Amino acid sequence: MKIKLERLLIQTKKTREIIEFSELITYVYGPVGKGKSTLARLIDFCLGGHLENTPAIQQEFISAILHVRLGNYKCTLERSATDGSSVRITWFESEKVNGSVNAPLQAQAEPIIPNSELYTLSDIIYFLCGIEPIKVRQRSRDADSPLIRLSFRDLWRYCYLEQMHLDSSFFRFEDPFRGRKSQDAMRFFTGLHSERLSQLETDLMKAIDDQRAKRGAVKQIREFMSQFSLGSESEIIDQLQETETQLSDAKLRKTELHKKRSIDIHPTDFLREKILLLGEQIYQLKIAIDDSIEIVNEQRMLHSELITAKIKNERLVQAGMLFDDVKFESCPACGAKIQATEHSDCCSLCGKTASEHVLEAQIDNDSLRKDLNIRIDELADSIKRREMEISKTKKQLDKLIGDKAHLDTQLQEDLSNYDSAIVEEIRYVDKIIATLEERIASLKKLQSMPQAINKLEEDAGALQGTIDILRTELENERKRLSEADAIVKKIADEFKRLMLSVKFPGVYVDDQVVIDPRSWKPEVLHGETAWSFWDTGSGGKKTLFNVCYALAIHSIASKRNLPVPSILIIDSPTKNISEDENPELVKSLYKEIYQLALDSYGSLQFILIDSDYVAPTIELPDFKLRHLAGTEEAPSLISYYDGP
Known part of the structure; x- marks a missing residue:
């Protein structure tokens, strides 16, 4: 390097x-x-x-x-x-x-x-x-x-x-x-470097296992097809065409039965419509109750906040009373010296008389207190009215749920009692259609099975080339590692030579140096x-x-x-x-x-x-x-x- x-x-x-x-x-x-x-x-x-x-x-x-x-x-x-x-x-x-x-x-x-x-x-x-x-x-x-x-x-x-x-x-x-x-x-x-050797061994075993699994699958599939007489690919195609024809006839018969049935009115149709209407009403009432509960919760939070604001205002008023007699000698904003006013009852900061200050503060505090009281009472009244409305709506919802449950029970009884010949025939035809569709799906899967067998055999054969390459690389890697052992031995010998040459204490000619x-x-x-x-x-x-x-x-x-x-x-x-x-x-x-x-x-x-x-x-x-x-x-x- x-x-x-x-x-x-x-x-x-x-x-x-x-x-x-x-x-x-x-x-x-x-x-x-x-x-x-x-x-x-x-x-x-x-x-x-x-x-x-x-x-x-x-x-x-x-x-x-x-x-x-x-x-x-x-x-x-x-x-x-x-x-x-x-x-x-x-x-x-x-x-x-x-x-x-x-x-x-x-x-x-x-x-x-x-x-x-x-x-x-x-x-x-x-x-x-x-x-x-x-x-x-x-x-x-x-x-x-x-x-x-x-x-x-x-x-x-x-x-x-x-x-x-x-x-x-x-x-x-x-x-x-x-x-x-x-x-x-x-x-x-x-x-x-043993990691490469391990990787090659892993890849080789994986390729051999994969090849063995593919060949085993081919053998098992052929035995399965032979055991159940599934026949060749052409025979499967003939069975598929015949089954598709039977399915087409069954679907046509079902269509004719539905046309015949549509002439009559089903005795449970009116009951179904009524149940659907009740379900929609129940859904709307549930939404209305949820919305009202959400509004009440918001109003309660606002009610609590207003009460808190009122308490804070009262504390501010009390604090103002404590500081009425405070005299400023310097500006609280910039620290500059405040000039004394001619009139002793004037504020040293704004110049207004003390009576004006007191009057304005009292007016503001009184107005705020009244506004807060009015708003608190309004919210309390609104919460009370909405809770009464929610309670009334819940009673209405319980009644509708009970009515719907009663109608559902009645519908189940009517449906169980209604069993005409035409319905039985439609059910029979549906069973035939389902059977034929399942058979067609199975035949289509079986149709691709011979092709899959051939593909598995081709893949198993291709893996043999990969296995041969991996075996060659593995042999070369093992050979290279044996050469690496010789290099390690040369390092150990050179290490011993150097220690002897510099007269390392405790190292002698008859000693051996090994590196694991x-x-x-x-x-x-x-x-x-x-x-x-x-x-x-x-x-x-x-x-x-x-x-x-x-x-x-x-x-x-x-x-x-x-x-x-x-x-x-x-x-x-x-x-x-x-x-x-x-x-x-x-x-x-x-x-x-x-x-x-x-x-x-x-x-x-x-x-x-x-x-x-x-x-x-x-x-x-x-x-x-x-x-x-x-x-x-x-x-x-x-x-x-x-x-x-």
């Missing part, structure tokens, strides 16, 4: 810092607190990661632009401090092949680019790199969970070894969610003893364990052209390892890193971050050194910043 970092532009409040990256190794070193780890975090931030809000980032950071080559495309990834859910990505290959979108980190309902399958930044990175990612279960423990693309962030965990987690977790395998994502990434790298494809946790077998990352003990050994494993993966990926992103950022590879106490170990580790970089020149890019500089002992064609010391000769990442 070809990814090459070219430069990083960091826009701060005062400066624009530029970091150029080597195609082979960019080595950043310096004392604590000068921005070394922040540099790696900003690269991760532009690729959709989370940025730690250090004091320098909070106070000075504005935005970052990462120039990177993805596959054959020159790209820029832009993200500001306030962009929490998206990254602006722009790509260019030629005048006709280019684009720029604001790519969300989480999938939205609509694709970023119309008529495409690109929904996130991860999808665009895969697309530009020309990689088809595998699909994994959204919830791995749920068999019915939908399949989604493996995120680029799951692969990136093997390319960016953070200082924070370098000695405390092994690619988050202890995290139930992120650990499974890391396992999916390793399956993708090595080609050992189910858990992807490498273990060292020393005789009958097995130990892994969690058994190393010291923080320095944990760091060294992680770094060697990442180097092993990228080494084999470079040699076997595996879809691992072609970049490795290691923040503090000697974390918890003292160069004074373990000088040979530190030199051996860097020697392996430099040798791997040289062997994979053009296919793997390194960004190394450490507190001290370990010079290469071999000649490297492209080696960039960046010293972040907070001095004029070696400024910090944010050159002018000098803070916590």
Whole structure:
């Protein structure tokens, strides 16, 4: 997966810092607190990661632009401090092949680019790199969970070894969610993806079951037709034509009987009309009662509101009496000083005499009180009259319902007593018509049965081709998985070689290193003893364990052209390892890193971050050194910043 970092532009409040990256190794070193780890975090931030809000980032950071080559495309990834859910990505290959979108980190309902399958930044990175990612279960423990693309962030965990987690977790395998994502990434790298094998096996079994079911159905249908002498397709057509003729004669006979019956008046017709009229009256009365009840409820609500308004008015009058003697020295609206009036009985605000105020207030309150009393009495009277009308209407409705029930009973008795010969004959003809119509429907279904049998046989034969294709794909997939096992074995062997080369404490030539494809946790077998990352003990050994494993993966990926992103950022590879106490170990580790970089020149890019500089002992064609010391000769990442 070809990814090459070219430069990083960091826009701060005062400066624009530029970091150029080597195609082979960019080595950043310096004392604590000068921005070394922040540099790696900003690269991760532009690729959709989370940025730690250090004091320098909070106070000075504005935005970052990462120039990177993805596959054959020159790209820029832009993200500001306030962009929490998206990254602006722009790509260019030629005048006709280019684009720029604001790519969300989480999938939205609509694709970023119309008529495409690109929904996130991860999808665009895969697309530009020309990689088809595998699909994994959204919830791995749920068999019915939908399949989604493996995120680029799951692969990136093997390319960016953070200082924070370098000695405390092994690619988050202890995290139930992120650990499974890391396992999916390793399956993708090595080609050992069991979901495809499972899907092919499921499809094959489904096709075989479908073919078996179709052939079984054909056999059962033919046995059924033979058992009941249903005959061939031509015989069924003759039976159908004969039955249709009989049905036509029966319908004609029914029409003649109805014409004969229409001459006489049915004795129950008058009773039916009367019942229908009563039903309409009952319906109208029910509507009238419902409307009246609704009006009464509204009037009661209004009656309560008027009483409440009257009480509130009385409270206002009492409040006014309490404030009669209040003297204003300042305007309550603007606070300006009020000039004293010549007459002591005049209001200081409006200029009217106190008697005028009192008179007007009394007139207004008296009028309002009278209006409210009148309206309350009117509503009470209206409610009383409407309730009396509702009660009267309900009595009328009960009477009509009783009359209708009596007439219904009488109608049922009259209908049961009315049983003329003509009615009996009509019923008999209706029974014959129903029988003939059912027989025609059955014959039409049987008519299509021979055609359906032939279609089932054709479908069963076509499924044989699908079954053969699935069996071939399944065999190829099993063969590919056996090749993936060889890749896993090579990673384990390379891991052992690296640990021996850097003189990893407790690892010997006779030891074996195994990687279980189910858990992807490498273990060292020393005789009958097995130990892994969690058994190393010291923080320095944990760091060294992680770094060697990442180097092993990228080494084999470079040699076997595996879809691992072609970049490795290691923040503090000697974390918890003292160069004074373990000088040979530190030199051996860097020697392996430099040798791997040289062997994979053009296919793997390194960004190394450490507190001290370990010079290469071999000649490297492209080696960039960046010293972040907070001095004029070696400024910090944010050159002018000098803070916590």
